[in-house]
Amino acid sequence: MSTDHQRAREALGARLRELRLSAPGGRLTGTRLAEHSGWGKSKVSKLENGKQTPTPDDLLRWVQAVGQPDAYDELLGRLRGFESHVRSWRRQLAAGHTPVQQKIAAEYAQSAVVHGFESATIPGILQTADYARSVFSRYAELHRSKRDTEEAVRARLRRQELLYDGRKRFLILVGETALRSLICPPSALAGQLDRLAGLIGLDTVRLGIIPVGASMKIPPTGGFWIHDERLVVIETWHAELWVDDADSIALYLRTWHALQESAVFGADAQALIGRARRALGG
Known part of the structure; x- marks a missing residue:
């Protein structure tokens, strides 16, 4: 995996964390987000730390869980920008x-x-x-x-x-x-x-x-x-x-x-x- 690819994935993870912590209904814990999305407990951490590449469905579930659906297009654009081009x-x-x-x-x-x-x-x-x-x-x-x-x-x-x-x-x-x-x-x-x-x-x-x-x-x-x-x-x-x-x-x-x-x-x-x-x- 290229350095640019990994850095872009880490930047996407940081943006996901930012959305979780700034949820309109109050900051959401990683455990609650995982439960809401039907994921294992470690998945939120892996996504936020750039250890796992999210799918478009992961991003959709994330913005729904944190109450910020308008952020989906931005996140999808970031994903397309590095995942499909290398x-x-x-x-x-x-x-x-x-x-x-x-x-x-x-x-x-x-x-x-x-x-x-x-x-x-x-x-x-x-x-x-x-x-x-x-x-x-x-x-x-x-x-x-x-x-x-x-x-x-x-x-x-x-x-x-x-x-x-x-x-x-x-x-x-x-x-x-x-x-x-x-x-x-x-x-x-x-x-x-x-x-x-x-x-x-x-x-x-x-x-x-x-x-x-x-x-x-x-x-x-x-x-x-x-x-x-x-x-x-x-x-x-x-x-x-x-x-x-x-x-x-x-x-x-x-x-x-x-x-x-x-x-x-x-x-x-x-x-x-x-x-x-x-x-x-x-």
Whole structure:
């Protein structure tokens, strides 16, 4: 469990304690609250001290017991803010990569404008089948997860149909390093670079390449994807983070725009892709 996750759970517990102690009918003891809610005696203490994550039903029973039903939406928002957004790869990949692809595809489907950045890997929404196959195989080995590679590849490629939806816009930045990283066989990377070159000029996609050696306003870090200024998805080695608070989304948008200032587009991007392609030969 991440430190941020635990701190958020402890903060929620402190808020629950505050509501119990400020009950309109007088402060309620933990024992009385447990009896009123039909719980064991230790549950109130565990919830208040961040030792147990409440369910939405737990929160509803709590606000009813302390006579403060108006606090339910606030508590539920706090719960959603940390419980659903730290998505451990170990848990997600227990059923393989395909369900993960289907979940993120649903977010793309409801997004009109997507801002994306990847520093060292070709983004999934732009990958060829051969490149995606190598990526899924490497990650399955790393996480020791179910190998459903071919299903996952098909799911990823189905998402790419959205690139041709005239109602959508994809604003994507990719580090030049991604054009040369051999996470796949050279022949697969060659095909991937041809695919990238073919997307430049598509009216729904604005693809920028950040050259190696470009002057940077901020240091590039891991990839992130912003959906309609309502959600940011960030991948780390251990988990996928889904962030939906306004301040954080604004920060990632500022980050994207700062990175964009270092990117090249159009013919200049084509030239970088062509240079990487020629370096592969064949």
